[in-house]
Amino acid sequence: MTTSQKTIIISDIHISNGAGYSWFLPPCPDYLVTMLNNIAKDHSVEELVLLGDVFDLWLYPIDVIPWTVSQIIQANPLITKALKQCVQKIPNVYYMNGNHDMAVVPGDLLPFSSGNKSMQWISPDLYAEKYQNRRRLEHGHAADMFNAPDDSIDAVKGYPLGFFVTRLVATAANPSAARQALKAIVQAKGASYKAMGPEAIDALSMGRSLVKAIIDVLELYAELQDSTPIRFLEPDLDKRYTVGDIKSHYGSLYGAWRKLHPDPTEFVDTMLVGFDSNGLGWYAKKLLSGKAAPNVVIMGHTHHAVSQGRYDNDGFWCISNALGHGGAKASYVEIIGDKITLVRFP
Numbered sequence: 001m002t003t004s005q006k007t008i009i010i011s012d013i014h015i016s017n018g019a020g021y022s023w024f025l026p027p028c029p030d031y032l033v034t035m036l037n038n039i040a041k042d043h044s045v046e047e048l049v050l051l052g053d054v055f056d057l058w059l060y061p062i063d064v065i066p067w068t069v070s071q072i073i074q075a076n077p078l079i080t081k082a083l084k085q086c087v088q089k090i091p092n093v094y095y096m097n098g099n100h101d102m103a104v105v106p107g108d109l110l111p112f113s114s115g116n117k118s119m120q121w122i123s124p125d126l127y128a129e130k131y132q133n134r135r136r137l138e139h140g141h142a143a144d145m146f147n148a149p150d151d152s153i154d155a156v157k158g159y160p161l162g163f164f165v166t167r168l169v170a171t172a173a174n175p176s177a178a179r180q181a182l183k184a185i186v187q188a189k190g191a192s193y194k195a196m197g198p199e200a201i202d203a204l205s206m207g208r209s210l211v212k213a214i215i216d217v218l219e220l221y222a223e224l225q226d227s228t229p230i231r232f233l234e235p236d237l238d239k240r241y242t243v244g245d246i247k248s249h250y251g252s253l254y255g256a257w258r259k260l261h262p263d264p265t266e267f268v269d270t271m272l273v274g275f276d277s278n279g280l281g282w283y284a285k286k287l288l289s290g291k292a293a294p295n296v297v298i299m300g301h302t303h304h305a306v307s308q309g310r311y312d313n314d315g316f317w318c319i320s321n322a323l324g325h326g327g328a329k330a331s332y333v334e335i336i337g338d339k340i341t342l343v344r345f346p
Contacts, residue, residue: 011300052098052139207254
């Protein structure tokens with residue numbers, strides 16, 4: 001890649017079935033199609049990186065079976081056409097997973113193939129390797145206690161706790177109020193942890209207490225009972241678990257993350273990633289420190305655009321109040337060499 005060629009990075013589109021609980025509502029589809037068509041015509045664009053949460057496989061009420069990637073693609077033909085144009089015209093189009101689309105696999109991207117070219121699934125590590133670690137691109141959910149992949153024995157089939165939190169918020173009559181109540185609980189638990197100090201905490205009991213408090217309050221806002229069954233895409237999981245069952249899972253989450261982040265401040269940072277306007281700033285600082293640090297770090301996930309020189313967050317392409325950023329514009333990141341530019345749209 002020459003220094004004049006561009007990499008365009010966008011994330012957090014949350015394309016779904018377009019129902020009332022979707023975050024991908026007008027004018028978002030029109031904006032996205034226009035933006036994609038524009039960059040497909042820009043001959044200086046060498047790469048388009050879709051940095052996670054492109055499709056939304058989480059944001060469905062508890063009593064609705066989440067849509068598949070194939071269903072979402074079929075329901076959004078204009079976006080599919082625009083992405084195919086990007087694959088055809090841009091030398092490299094990459095796809096990285098976020099949390100809401102962590103189940104997306106390379107085969108899901110075949111409908112975007114054009115001629116002999118395909119959209120390429122890539123991991124953060126493989127992308128960094130391509131640039132000799134000069135660039136680090138990742139969605140950001142790996143630093144989020146509630147939304148990182150969870151392979152612990154008490155997780156429900158690998159789903160993060162955030163999957164069920166999202167489902168409950170989508171069920172609530174007032175999702176914004178439910179989210180604010182959730183934020184208050186997590187902030188209070190974080191403050192409690194800092195006050196007690198790591199040595200004074202029984203991690204298992206704290207973990208169970210945290211999960212119960214979160215599910216209890218979201219049950220209230222969603223007007224659900226413990227006995228309410230949860231619909232899953234997977235037939236072997238569908239209606240197998242209830243909302244109340246989730247309270248007996250994820251107790252190990254707190255302790256596992258405490259071991260990974262023994263510093264109390266950093267531990268609480270992992271809890272507040274999704275509730276802070278610069279929730280990934282601490283993580284970007286870690287990535288940018290040390291002898292082998294990249295020159296550039298780009299993330300998404302928080303829906304809050306950030307421009308800090310060597311670290312930028314590319315913002316979002318869904319409704320602006322989805323995570324409490326009402327009034328903000330859609331945005332993307334452009335990289336030329338090591339120069340990062342945050343671009344607002346329209």
